[in-house]
Amino acid sequence: MVKLDFSNVRGDIAGGVTAGVVALPLAIALGVASGLGPMAGLYGAIALGFFAALFGGTPSQISGPTGPMVVVLAGLFASLSGSVELVFTAVMLAGVLQIVFGVLGVGQYIRLVPYPVISGFMSGIGAIIIILQLGRLMGHAPPGEPVEAMIFLPHALSDINFAALALGLGTLAMCYLWPSKWGKYLPAPLAALITGTLIAFFALNVPVLGNIPTGLPSLHMPVFDRDSLFLVVEAAVILAILGAIDSLLTSLVADNMARSRHDSNKELIGQGIGNGIAGLIGGIAGAGATMRTVVNIRTGGKTNLSGMTHALVLLAVVLGLGPLAANIPHAVLAGILVKVGLDIIDWSYLKRAHRGPRWDLALMVLVLGLTVFVDLITAVAAGVVLAALAFVRQVAKTQVESLKNLPEHLDSPEEKELLSAISKQVSLFDFGGPLSFGAAADLGHHVREHSEPGTRIMILDFSSVPFLDLSAALAIETIATDAKSGGKSLFLAGMSEEVREVLSGLMGNVPGSDYESRLEALRAAKYALSGEHDEKKPDLIPGGAAPAH
Template sequence: MAAPNSYSAATLRGDLFGGLTAGIVALPLALAFGVASGAGAAAGLYGAIALGLVAALFGGTRVQISGPTGPMTVVFAAAIAALGGSFQMALAVVLLGGMLQIIFGLLKIGGLVRYIPYPVISGFMSGIGVIIILLQLAPLLGASPSPSPLQALARLPDTLAELNWHALVLGLMTFAIVWFTPMRISRYLPSPLLALCLCTLAAVLLGWQVPVIGEIPTGLPEFHLPQFSLAQWSLIFTLGLTLALLGTIDSLLTSLVADSITRTRHQPNKELIGQGLGNMLCAFIGGLPGAGATMRTVVNVNAGGRTRVSGMVHAVFLLALLLGLAPLAAQIPLAVLAGILVKVGIDILDYRLLKRIQGTPRPEVVIMLSVFALTVLVDLVIAVGVGVVLAMGLVTWRMAKTAHIHLEDDELLDVPNDPEHPGVRLVRLSGPLFFGSMAQMLDRMDKVDQVMQTRDIVLDCRGVDYMDLTAVFAIEDMLQKLQQKKLRPRLLLDDEALRQRLLGLQSNVFTEQTLCTSVEQVLQDCCNASDGR
């Protein structure tokens, strides 16, 4: 945050315009996300106000605008459905998610988000976009909504049978306004708000009978006490962890976008603590959980927002609307909100990767498509978990390919090869030795004892740049096996730290005699061993 003595009237003016503009953009989105979640429009506003204010006060990104987002809404809706429609237990999921975010921040793991492979993020976000679009098909057509994307597809014939032409026209009008409004107009009047006002006014004036939001409670939200159930604890924890991870990823990615625009650096761990506190407050007031919202953050910056004051202005503006203008929002048609959300779903799709999919390595495309399919058809948690495991497997396979093992005779050691001095088998190892490459090494080493006239086995590890515990134990077992076959194995190391680490294991195999540090030492040991047979 800027220093107090650098906060000027111009900065205040920019924060006011930025916060007000972001609040105007957030209003229809918060209402739409609230309705889409099944908790009601008011829950969307409560979440936008609580999270927007707390994250602005305690977060680590100066210009970030926080509130309900598409991915978080999908998870919360899934929580309500999975917990039998219990809103109080769904709030327990939000409370747990906020607590986990705070723990993430205290453990300083906020910077780890940059290590999530891009194909996983791409497939997940595109899957979320498709879910939003599928869930909004029914409201767009004037029919009753479905709780899951699969059910939305299965009920498509029934949805078409319930088609309300007035609702469809309103939805298409909304989508057209949001999509085609020129930038010179959107700069002063955001297209979602323009579409919300025009299409709602048209529905009222024309007297069209379409499903609407309905009554929104006025005044401050009521206190809610989240309810935990031991019988459902495993499910609550899983969903809470999903919210925490998704909110962490969503918020920190938005923070990176804000950094690139403002040329600043956010504090990721502080941001997680602020987001966690905000989501915990949402759990106690019945608000929708959320995260840093990319579109609203960009709108804030473009409108002049420069400090966390802009995020506070955004939240206070929404609170004023809730206290004074709730009756007007009750007449907003659900088809209008559906048109806005369909545009949000389309924007979430990762066109950056889709445009370059032909030139993308096939394994990474498989990871992206797998995460995408699992996100839409199965489960959000499974999708991310499978994606990360596949990405780790790909990295392991690629690293294993860089490990090289060569078997050579008498190239390094000038030991006489005669009956009195049996041959020396040299094994050159290079690259990383870890669990992924040890199978290759063990397969090759099985051939060593099949070579006649071999007494001394030298493993040249000077080209090894990494050795994990799996490799250490595998080499120890291999050396023991060679010794049992009356062979004399040695390791040639030039990494003194690795040598001391092996000696520190207090193994009968890793000794001063078997761990050599130079070619001369290996040569001398081989000759001494041959002379002393």
């Protein structure tokens, strides 16, 4: 259900206008980079920016063409020998897939990204923004990739346009020094944008945005070519996944800055609708754009009106206001964006990182480096995988350490008395909680190492184990095999139905005598060791196993 919030109209208009101006050169440049032309970039920014804001689940997010998406589109354009209709078909199909992702609830899983990964991602984006603007501050047009922009810096330093540098640094200073009480009426970045543009127009000769094409789009209906179908579908899947990850990561950044909470699945649906319409009107695919979203939030945007305003600003440019925007100096935008980049870097965490876990700091730095020098998707994927592995290792260590022989805290005096009487011949292991694949590798070794000498009966207490995965079940099978080869009886106590079904399904039967509780298993062990016969549990001699029930 679409809901418009008019509680922050002034801030949303200011944020949307500023984000729209910032998005203008990016949309044009990314359109050219895709091979589809500048107008494709503008149409994509307009369609995605408006409809993703209208139907999406992140109120302050600004969507539009992004680098990862353009890389895929450029490759597809080259593979299809310049067939624009097939490229737009891939964009539309990607939008449909994103809607399906949202309906299926895929978005909730991308929200499980650890904070060090988000911090590294945010700081990396901030560093990229600054790196890409340094050349423009000196009056040049640097490459659009961070590494190439850094390689370009020596050339820029050798030929500085001091008028552009002064204008850019003045814009940056104005962003910081603009009084906060004035900012309620005219946000600092927008004030700096207007002031810098007027100064350059009347007094300076510096590079400006220049001529901007105008015109209305035409519809591009989807077409399918049997020879190119695989390429189109493959590109659509990649675009859908990249766009989903990129958008929801930007949503996390927006949440962190605006102290909000986005709806992941609704956001995917909004992104899908936006990309579908973008392809329909001849626009390139895009996603939630971190830099533009941050610009929006920093200049007052809070609700979906800001994203829609950003799209309307671009539409106004397309409809004929290009001559005004054409006078905006690159150095002014560079000054604003350097301020944005500095604000994005997670200074708060960096100041206290040395007091926290070293692994978290290392993970943050790794993600930051990969974001700058490789790409966002690789950085986040590597960060999430490494964080997950570290977490699994920590949980596994805790699980193995909690596997106690002769537990200190028994439930009843009878249990203590029984265990005390038979402790020299019985090893009782209490699983303190769920068993995961991470703990499986050390499980059998731990049991062998901590079994009492002279053990005739081994009791495994599953009372606190709600489920087993395959790795843990195989570890239990190893323990059972070791017990049998060592002439020991294996008693299993307190298994849930789910645990019992896993073990029975994997091994054909429960690998030992099956008891409802630890107390029952201790009683049976005492009977077996004293030579008494338990009618309910046959085969209690060492090495035997009662049938599962």
